[in-house]
Amino acid sequence: xxxxxxxxxxxxxxxxxxxxxxxxxxxxxxxxxxxxxxxxxxxxxxxxxxxxxxxxxxxxxxxxxxxxxxxxxx
Amino acid sequence: xxxxxxxxxxxxxxxxxxxxxxxxxxxxxxxxxxxxxxxxxxxxxxxxxxxxxxxxxxxxxxxxxxxxxxxxxxxxxxxxxxxxxxxxxxxxxxxxxxxxxxxxxxxxxxxxxxxxxxxxxxxxxxxxxxxxxxxxxxxxxxxxxxxxxxxxxxxxxxxxxxxxxxxxxxxxxxxxxxxxxxxxxxxxxxxxxxxxxxxxxxxxxxxxxxxxxxxxxxxxxxxxxxxxxxxxxxxxxxxxxxxxxxxxxxxxxxxxxxxxxxxxxxxxxxxxxxxxxxx
Numbered sequence: 001x002x003x004x005x006x007x008x009x010x011x012x013x014x015x016x017x018x019x020x021x022x023x024x025x026x027x028x029x030x031x032x033x034x035x036x037x038x039x040x041x042x043x044x045x046x047x048x049x050x051x052x053x054x055x056x057x058x059x060x061x062x063x064x065x066x067x068x069x070x071x072x073x074x
Numbered sequence: 075x076x077x078x079x080x081x082x083x084x085x086x087x088x089x090x091x092x093x094x095x096x097x098x099x100x101x102x103x104x105x106x107x108x109x110x111x112x113x114x115x116x117x118x119x120x121x122x123x124x125x126x127x128x129x130x131x132x133x134x135x136x137x138x139x140x141x142x143x144x145x146x147x148x149x150x151x152x153x154x155x156x157x158x159x160x161x162x163x164x165x166x167x168x169x170x171x172x173x174x175x176x177x178x179x180x181x182x183x184x185x186x187x188x189x190x191x192x193x194x195x196x197x198x199x200x201x202x203x204x205x206x207x208x209x210x211x212x213x214x215x216x217x218x219x220x221x222x223x224x225x226x227x228x229x230x231x232x233x234x235x236x237x238x239x240x241x242x243x244x245x246x247x248x249x250x251x252x253x254x255x256x257x258x259x260x261x262x263x264x265x266x267x268x269x270x271x272x273x274x275x276x277x278x279x280x281x282x283x284x285x286x287x288x289x290x291x292x293x294x295x296x297x298x299x300x301x302x303x304x305x306x307x308x309x310x311x312x313x314x315x316x317x318x319x320x321x322x323x324x325x326x327x328x329x330x331x332x333x334x335x336x337x338x339x340x341x342x343x344x345x346x347x348x349x350x351x352x353x
Contacts, residue, residue: 046143046315053312057258060265067268071080 004073008066015062022055076275077189080268082200085193099174100197103165132163136314144322147222151321154214158207159314162198166267166306169196170299175271198267198309201260208260211317219324228324259316266309270302 030048034041082094114126122130136159140152168174178192197203220228232252235244277298281291 043142046139049308049312050315050319053262053308053316054258057262060262060269063269064261064265067078067080067265067272071078 004069008069011066011069012062015065016059019055019059019062022058023052026051026055076272076279077183077187078272078275082195082202083191085191094200094202095178095192095195096197096200096203099169099194100165100203102194103161103168103197106168107160107164132160136311139315140318144318145326147325151214151218151318154321155314155318158211158317159310162207162263162310162313163307165197166310167303169199169267169271170302170306175275196267196271198263199271201264204260204263204267205256207263207313208256211259211313211320212256215317215320215324218321222325255316255320259313263309263313266305270305274298274302 026048030044033044082096085093085095085098087093110129114129117123117126133156136156137152140148140155144152144155174194174196175192176190177194178190180188181191182188216228219231223231232248233241233245235241235248274295277295278291281294284290
């Protein structure tokens with residue numbers, strides 16, 4: 001148990017905050033849009049998936065960093 | 075403790091070429107796809123059989139998306155998008171089969187712990203493969219941009235901002251954002267697939283201790299297994315769709331300077347200039 005473990009946990013935990021909020025906003029807005037206009041769900045699908053992927057990428061960066069700290073710097 | 079190796083393990087070498095276990099995974103996926111293509115391509119008919127129509131489902135699903143959002147010239151790059159999607163889908167789902175990542179030979183690490191070096195590893199759980207695919211995507215969207223706008227049009231679009239006095243400020247941002255697509259495409263796929271592997275192994279290791287009390291060791295990893303099936307599909311779709319979007323953007327940049335040095339298709343140019351005028 002050393003500082004590496006703490007650093008990896010902090011990197012993932014703090015790095016998960018932003019994407020979590022972002023994904024929530026994106027998802028809620030998409031649901032709102034589908035609720036108002038259910039016929040638009042087909043056209044919303046691709047921008048929705050792309051937006052979620054771009055948002056989620058930030059969390060994935062944090063994950064990659066913490067994995068590197070855990071497994072590749074010892 | 076779960077043994078995790080962030081790099082793919084080396085199996086053997088053919089001359090200067092080192093063969094890693096994730097290369098085996100990628101080759102298996104390619105062989106599976108190619109043989110399926112040969113098998114069903116030879117039997118193609120107007121009335122599809124039951125197996126063929128099941129296999130056509132993902133193609134039709136993606137074809138609808140590409141047709142809807144790919145612009146007027148979607149036929150040019152549709153094969154690339156389909157290829158990326160099918161390869162990643164097969165590679166991701168292949169890595170969930172039992173035996174992948176678990177059957178291998180034992181090796182003793184530097185710290186004295188024994189672990190298994192698997193013969194087959196998920197193809198995309200290796201940064202080399204995802205970075206290679208991202209380079210393919212990068213080269214293709216630069217190539218399509220040059221093909222659609224000409225070298226001069228492409229360079230002007232890349233290097234000169236819209237109000238010319240903003241060029242010193244905006245051009246570095248533009249260049250960095252183009253290059254960062256390479257990093258974000260490869261890192262996203264690698265992170266997701268690799269984290270999926272680690273997640274499944276961790277869940278199994280956590281619940282193995284409860285094997286004699288509760289059947290948790292069967293239930294909990296099963297839930298995450300279903301999640302990984304979904305993620306494999308979504309990540310393949312995301313990689314293909316992002317490549318398609320980048321190519322579409324590179325082609326559509328022509329619209330802002332329509333009729334300058336490249337004569338596009340007449341209806342497309344008319345529609346684009348109408349769109350540009352209303353924007």
